[in-house]
Amino acid sequence: MTKKISKAVIAAAGFGTRFLPQTKSMPKEMLPIIDKPVIQYIVEDLVEAGIEDIIIVTGYSKRIIEDHFDKPNEDLLNNLRAGGKAKLHFINEMETIANLANFAYVRQKGPYGTATPLANAAHLIGGDPFIYTFADDLIVSKPNPFKQIIDLYYKLDGIILPCVTISDPKDFERYGVIAGAEIEPGVVKINQIIEKPGKEKAPSNLASVVGYLFTPEIFDYIDRALKHIPKDREFYATDYIIKPMIEDGLPVYGYEIKNSKRYDTGNVVDYLKTVFDFAMQRPDIGPELQQYCKERLLK
Numbered sequence: 001m002t003k004k005i006s007k008a009v010i011a012a013a014g015f016g017t018r019f020l021p022q023t024k025s026m027p028k029e030m031l032p033i034i035d036k037p038v039i040q041y042i043v044e045d046l047v048e049a050g051i052e053d054i055i056i057v058t059g060y061s062k063r064i065i066e067d068h069f070d071k072p073n074e075d076l077l078n079n080l081r082a083g084g085k086a087k088l089h090f091i092n093e094m095e096t097i098a099n100l101a102n103f104a105y106v107r108q109k110g111p112y113g114t115a116t117p118l119a120n121a122a123h124l125i126g127g128d129p130f131i132y133t134f135a136d137d138l139i140v141s142k143p144n145p146f147k148q149i150i151d152l153y154y155k156l157d158g159i160i161l162p163c164v165t166i167s168d169p170k171d172f173e174r175y176g177v178i179a180g181a182e183i184e185p186g187v188v189k190i191n192q193i194i195e196k197p198g199k200e201k202a203p204s205n206l207a208s209v210v211g212y213l214f215t216p217e218i219f220d221y222i223d224r225a226l227k228h229i230p231k232d233r234e235f236y237a238t239d240y241i242i243k244p245m246i247e248d249g250l251p252v253y254g255y256e257i258k259n260s261k262r263y264d265t266g267n268v269v270d271y272l273k274t275v276f277d278f279a280m281q282r283p284d285i286g287p288e289l290q291q292y293c294k295e296r297l298l299k
Contacts, residue, residue, distance in 0.1 A: 002157050005150050005213070006052040007124075008131040010042060011117040013059035013108035018267055027062050029135035031271065033278050034285075037068060038265050039135040040097065046131060047100050049146035054101045055124050056135075057117035059108045066105055071098045113235030115222060122219050129153065132237075133211030138274065139164070141260035149213045149255055152187065158251030159242070160213035161190065163206045164262050171207060172199040176238045178254040179203035188254040190246060195238040206254055209262060212237065221245060 016028025023031075029039040043054060058065060072094040080087045104124055110116040118132060131146055139145040139162070149160040163178060177197050180190040192203050218241050225240035246252050263274040280286045 002154055003129055005129050007128055008046045008051045009055045009121045010133055010135050012056050012135040030064055033275055045144040045146050049150055055104045055121045057106050057108050057120050069103050111235040115235040115237040115240055119222050127216045129215045132214055136266040137210050138263040139210050139260050141257055145210055145257045152255050153213050158253055161208045161254045162210045163254045163256050164209050165205050166207045169199045172202050175207035177202045178206050186256040190252045190254050193238055193242055195236055
């Protein structure tokens with residue numbers, strides 16, 4: 001019987017150097033998209049998809065993430081209560097955030113790379129399938145991307161890599177690109193994946209983004225890889241986990257997320273585009289922002 005997916009791991013240990021000096025003391029995952037940090041959008045999508053337990057793998061200066069998903073302190077609550085009815089809704093919102101899921105936090109240790117957070121969280125995952133994702137990569141879709149890949153997992157019972165179609169040459173230098181046989185519209189049984197191949201060497205235009213849906217077999221591959229990885233190599237999930245699993249015949253599928261728009265908040269320009277798009281969709285601030293943009297562009 002296919003096991004229920006109720007756990008997720010979020011990698012949140014990066015330094016966010018593109019946003020220095022802001023990220024010297026504030027994690028990039030806590031950069032606001034208007035009035036909500038990036039990581040909260042990820043968490044809310046996971047919870048909407050049925051995730052109950054969320055493990056956040058953190059690093060230096062990341063305590064603020066734990067504080068955000070904790071209950072509000074009494075000083076803040078007293079301040080809000082003193083503000084009367086106009087501020088009481090903030091209390092309910094913060095209580096809701098604290099109760100979104102069961103949160104656990106692990107400090108990242110080990111070689112640099114996308115596979116290390118998985119190794120750090122292994123003892124909390126056990127023998128269950130789970131979602132692995134990143135705290136600065138957003139896909140807006142209906143249903144949300146995690147719900148889409150979980151539904152596909154229950155159908156195929158294999159590893160699922162959410163994907164998007166790319167065309168910008170820069171994207172072929174940033175993501176893993178997959179290839180394989182299409183078994184149904186939008187679903188590929190992967191026989192090849194190349195990390196950051198460049199457009200000339202890319203096997204297709206389907207890029208693996210946002211994260212992965214993994215089955216527990218990956219932890220054997222992680223243990224094996226850690227014994228042999230050279231000290232000067234990055235510990236990529238693509239090269240050290242997914243490729244060997246494909247070679248061993250385990251089912252690994254690529255799935256093109258439907259009805260989606262992707263936002264990479266990990267670089268400055270795309271982050272600003274994300275804030276702008278989200279603001280324009282807000283009925284309380286969108287019209288005023290639109291008018292300001294019109295006036296500004298006419299100057």
